[in-house]
Amino acid sequence: MELQHFSHNHPLVFNEERNLESDQKVYCSGCEEEISGPMFSCVTCGFHLDKNCAMAPSEINHHFHRNHSLHLLSSLPYGAGTCVCNFCDKDCKKFVYHCSCDLDLHIGCALFLYDIAERKIGDQLQWIENKDPSISTENHTEKLIKAKCFACWKPLLDSAYLSLDSGFCLHKKCAELPLETNYPRHRQHSLFLQFNSHLVPCKTCKVIQSGGLVYCCSICNFVLHIECVSQPPIIEDTSSHEHPFTRLLLRQSSFTCDACGASGNYVSYICLTCSLIVHKKCTSLPRIIKSIWHHHPVFHKYSVVDNECGALACVICHEINKECGSYYCSDCKFILHVNCALQDPWWYYKIESRDAFEKLNQNGADNVDPSFSVIKEIRHGENVMNTEMKHFSHEHNLILHDEVKDHKCCDGCSQLIETSFYGCLQCDFFLHNSCAELPRKKQIWIQVHQHSFNLIADCVYMCGFCNFVCSGFSYKCKICDDRICVRCAGLSPACTSQGHNHPLLFYLKYSGQYCNACGDSIDNNVTYRCKDCDFNVHYRCILLPQTACHKCDEHILTLTCNEDNDYSEYHYCDICEEERSPNNWFYYCAVCDNKAHPKCVLGDHPYVKRGTNVFIESEHPHSLVFVQKVYPYPECCKCGQPCLDLALECGETRCTYIVHFTCVEQYSYFGRKANQIRF
CATH class of the missing domain: 3.30.60 (Wheat Germ Agglutinin (Isolectin 2); domain 1)
Incomplete structure (x- = not known):
């Protein structure tokens, strides 16, 4: 049996079973999937098509795209441009079904969806009754934890679902959806199950669903999400609100949501007991969340009375709106607007119960587990001063010194020491008072892993916030191993800065004229800003040390x-x-x-202490020391250029080895203990 396929110049010969001389894998030139069954092959070119791709129709009138036909193309429709499948959201590289309205589907996706619509699903589908998708079953893994139903675009959790060998998943109820339905708010036409290829917002909740399927009337440009078609008249979700919400009208009406403060011009729900009117999506707002913007859990409140918080602004948008629903911490007088707090799913997680809240609240503040033990102390009246301590980061006891006789740098933050400090009498080790007393565990604000970070010492690493290479102390995440320098860990959503009398507030993304510190433009950057005075400082500039030394000046x-x-x-x-x-x-x-x-x-590395010892196993057999050489500048043993900035010099007096830090930095794995840096 031969086939002259439009995508290839030579005839293709049908092979019922694979009959190749070797066991090499064969991939379909249409869908790019590995072929394990019957296929059509070109004996001249090594061109192969599996049976489904070879016999696919050149044109499909698709149930999920009724306006136009889909035409099969053997090359991308946009030349060298990118083509993305509107179903699986992955790049198209070979065969694609294309529509003149710029709808594109992989050949495999198009045929699979066609079979689903025709109810010709056969043996492709496997039903799994399971309440916990994290539990592995036959041919299924933990990837199902985050899987979404391809029809309604909702998670599969707590539902019976359909798992497909191709990787697509479908709720059982969605597999049985009618292709055509009637809706009371749109009586003049039927609604058909369609792709939302033009990204029209739902008429009920006003949310644009980019993936999955919707019910649509293309004549009227009327779109409803699958769940909004069958939304219940009464919603009882005691985890969000103590009373049920009742649907007010299916007709369009204007209102202001009491839960989030945003306006609405569509279907609303009301709580008759509390006289509340809310969006449908706001009927299920989490009552308690833990946000990256605050160290305590915060409660949802429909209003916050004046004597509780005065005129506090939202920490994210910095606007004051007393009528707006918010998440509130009464202990700290801290407010986040609902839509600000929930705008990014990485910024928060839901706390299920008050008991869980109490437990988390107890652990929410910085852990007071000390990083030192007191060896000797003296008392001045009511004030107690530690004069000798044993710090976890150093093998010897540290003694309190009141006078700084020469230029010393702290081994915790790598900055100059100008006031009283703790020092070792046996080695060149010094700590600011504040660095010596840093907590062993600390919650880092604006960090997606919302647990306490552990204070670690004696390492060279790249800070996950400011992206500076640093030495000394850092706070380490136990999940992702990110290191945060003590300077970034000490910042907060509001801070003070020299050159300005008002507090500067943190803006995650701000585009303005220029930075008042360095003069460079601010374009969608992390910024500290005083809105009233239009005073802006880059995040990196706010970290500039107040004092520094340079060889140009002895002071x-x-x-x-x-x-x-x-x-x-x-x-x-x-x-x-x-x-x-x-x-x-x-x-x-x-x-x-x-x-x-x-x-x-x-220079380029202001937060690496000169004199710090490291051992780079594959670079040099001896330990190396961070140095900053002065004239005459020695030549780098790697690139031959003079060592003008930070360099690594051999600690052995008879060895003249020296190398630019930049010559080894790109190969380094930062974050290991300093005496174990490897390449």
Whole structure:
């Protein structure tokens, strides 16, 4: 049996069974799936089609796309452009069914959906009655945990579902949906089960469902989600609200939702007991959530009275709306608008019960498990001061020093020490008071893994927030192994900054004119901002250390935001000798009158302490030390260029090995203990 297929120049020969000389895998040139059964092959070119692709019709009048026919193409319809299947959302590379209205389906997806609509599902489908999709069954794995029904686009949890060998899943009730239905709000035409290819919002809930199927009248551009067609007149969800919600009317009517504060112009539900009117989606709002924006769980409230919070703004949008439904922490007077809190599913999780809330609330604050034990202390009146401690990060006891005699850097945060500090009498190890007293466990705000992070020491890593390479202490996530530097861990949604009298609020994404610190533009970046004064500071700029050292000056340089000298029309950096703006922040020495760009003072790696020892197993047989060399600059043993910035030098006095940190940084695996960095 031979077939002259439109996609190939040569005739294809039918093979009932695979009869190849080797056991190599054969893939269909149409759907790109491995062929395990009958196929059509070209003996000349090695072109193969499985039986389904070879016999697929060149044109389909599809039940789920009634406006136009779908035509089978052997190449992408947009030339070199990208073509994405409107069903599985994956790239199309070979055969595709295409419509003039830009609907595209893989050949396998198109034929599968056609069989579903024709109820010709046969042996393709396997019913599984299971209340917990996380439990593996025959030929099914944990991937079903996150699977969605391809029809209604809802999760499969707590439902009997249909699992397909092709990977598609379908609720049992959705498999039995009628292809045509009538709806009271749209009596003039029937509604047909369709793709929502034009992304029309549902007439009931106003939500656009990008995937799955909807009931549609293409004449009137009227769309309803599958669940909205059969929505119940009464919703009883005690986990969200103590009273039932009753559907008010199927007709369109304007209202303001008491749950989220947003307007509506479609079907609403009311609570007669509480005199509430809400969107359908808001009838099932979680009553308690744990948000990444706050360390305590927060409760949903339909209103917050003035004497509780005054005029607090939402932490995300920074707007004040007392009439808007919100999530509220009464202990901290903390508010999140409902739509702000729930806009991203990664930002929160639902807390099921008050008992779970109480347990989480007890563990929500920073863990007070100390990072040190007191060896000796003295008392000044009512004040107690630790003078000697044993810190978890160091093998020797640390002694409190009141006087800083020379330039020292903290081994916790790698910044200069200017006030009293803890130091080791036996080695070059120092800690700020604040770094020595950091908690062993801490909740990191705006982190999707909402558990306490563990404080770890003696490592070189890349911070997961600011993306700086750092040495010293970090807070480590036990799930993803992300490290957060102590500077980022110490920030909050509101902070103060030099150069401005008002608190600066955190904006996850902001586009404005420029950063008041560095002068660069702000384009959809993480920013701290004072809206009233239009004062903006990049996230990285808010982290700039207040003091720093540089070889250009023997004194400590101070971060400064105002240029006092107006005698000169032009202002220059005393390190790079390039012009600088007097309106931007700079480092200043009051003794020498030196002024310099922050970038010139700090370099590319301001948070790696010079003098830190590491061992890079495959780089050099001896331990290496982070250094910053001065003139004459030695040549890097890897690239041969002078070591002007951060470098790694051999700790052995007789060995002259030195290498740029940037020459080994790209190969490093940051996050391991510093004496175990590997390549």
